[in-house]
Amino acid sequence: MHDDSPIIGPGLYVDNEVGAACATGLGEAVIRICGSHLVVELMRQGRSPEAACKEAVARIIRREKDLTNLQVGFLALNKDGEYGAFSIYSGFNYAARTSAIDQLIDASYDRA
Numbered sequence: 206m207h208d209d210s211p212i213i214g215p216g217l218y219v220d221n222e223v224g225a226a227c228a229t230g231l232g233e234a235v236i237r238i239c240g241s242h243l244v245v246e247l248m249r250q251g252r253s254p255e256a257a258c259k260e261a262v263a264r265i266i267r268r269e270k271d272l273t274n275l276q277v278g279f280l281a282l283n284k285d286g287e288y289g290a291f292s293i294y295s296g297f298n299y300a301a302r303t304s305a306i307d308q309l310i311d312a313s314y315d316r317a
């Protein structure tokens with residue numbers, strides 16, 4: 206059996222004043238940029254959840270020499286209830302449920 210628990214900071218980060226973010230994919234790449242913390246701090250600076258996730262993905266892409274089979278996705282929620290996600294490749298999706306919607310959403314991504 207394999208348990209998969211996020212490391213606080215890179216894999217999961219919450220700040221009640223801002224919001225929360227989590228990551229999935231190749232953990233070593235996420236750790237190198239302290240990804241989820243980065244996403245929350247970018248939201249603190251005014252970025253939308255999706256824009257913050259997109260910047261975290263861009264940092265991984267700039268840093269990693271070989272993106273072959275390197276999938277990482279971020280998901281974020283701000284204190285106003287806005288949410289968004291972004292990944293390196295297609296295939297990352299998430300469920301969203303509010304009073305208005307109940308759906309599975311394909312995250313935006315950088316590479317086909």
